[in-house]
Amino acid sequence: MNRALQVVRIQTLTAQNGLVWPWIIMAGAFVINVALFSVIGDEIPGGPKTGALMSIFIVAIVSSTVLVYQVLPFLLGFGVTRRTFVASSAVLWTAWALASGVGLYLCALVERATDGWWIDLTFFDLPFLTRDNPILQILEYAATLTAMVFLGFALGTVLLRWGASGFWIITLGATLVLGAIAVVITWQHWWDNIFGFFADQPVSVLLTVWPTAVAALAGGVTYLVLRRVSA
Template sequence: MSTTTTSTTAASMQPRSSFARVPAAFRLHFQVKSFLIHVPLMVFFAAWAIALGIGFWLDRVRAEGPWTAEDPFYAGASQAVVWCLAFMAAYAASHNFPFSMALSFSRRVFLIGTYLAFAAVSAAYGVLFVLAALLERVTDGYGMHVYTFDLPFLTESSGIAGAGVLAAALCLMVMLVGFGVVILNLRMGLVWTWTVLLGLAVLVAVAVMLITSNDGWPAVGRWFSEQTSLTLALWTLPVSLVVGGGTYLMIRRATPA
């Protein structure tokens, strides 16, 4: 009896792996369901409904007559939820990060749980994108050739499933960027954050100027035309890895607000 009690006590006193709290860090982002569930879903369906309403209205009033299979209506409202989730990811850095420190999560555990939460939300958005695109395809744009998700430049190259993969990859990349910008602010302060952002803007402007001065836009257009949804999704991975790795380096010394 004493041997059993001693062994049980010794086992309970063994230190737990720090990664044992990763599931709790993952669940932390879903404790308030409006954060990564209700609000993004509201934006998803509201943007979809607004795009459909505009398409149906134009179908009735435009001089050329109703939309046809040769002249359909395409809307870009499917991206609205991506930018919403970027804001929510920034919110996770500004609000959930300090809360996680109060709960004695290590920064590494919190970051792993955060990345897993972002990956789950991005995958869910990819699935919703696929289902919505399938609905538009089987109904011929709800009988009026109005499309918000089944867009040719997304679905023709790799199919609807490939477009869903691209949607999920873009969502993950944008969420990591939104999260990383706030961590950058917590680590380096407002002035240095804007210095970095303005520096990136200058680099983009210089790249645009070089492409324009060297008549490079046709080559850029050809490169994009040669890509598929799957290859574009692969191109988001280096950005996600760089941003995710940089955020890990910064959060180790970031001061929660």
């Protein structure tokens, strides 16, 4: 554990851009939305609503992918084991996701207090994310960010192990498999049952339990693939 914490400290220096860029990109999207809807907001019934908050989740995938692809070979050269890298990365980025969850919740509070940044804009405080329980709302943000981060880890390891060609071949294979599954579901008329299964679950479960499961699966894939990645 001490070794993992030492590597965490190293990563806070080597990966600091990755930790900051999701917030920078989201801030840029926020400024653009405020400027845009300041001009046309009055023309939108009920006030403008935007999905640009997704930018922080998308960039989280990119940042964590770059982290694995660029930082892992550097750390392996210093004798850091793959197990330690996975453990330290999980600690650092889970802490980042939790801190980001708190930050997004505070932004949502400011948005409520200012009536949507004085232009009735809904950017952070999206209806399906709003909860009376602040802890739950923070966990929803954090769990989804954690899932994105661990998906990025998995993508980064695939790039390291098989290169760009291997990455696109695996992407093609996954697309074909998912497409085949969709064909079978359509053929068997199972879509209503599947949608009903998810519709019957509380939104809080969909935004905490399922992202956590995705993060665990992606983390397992990351470790298994990293074991065969050479320095």
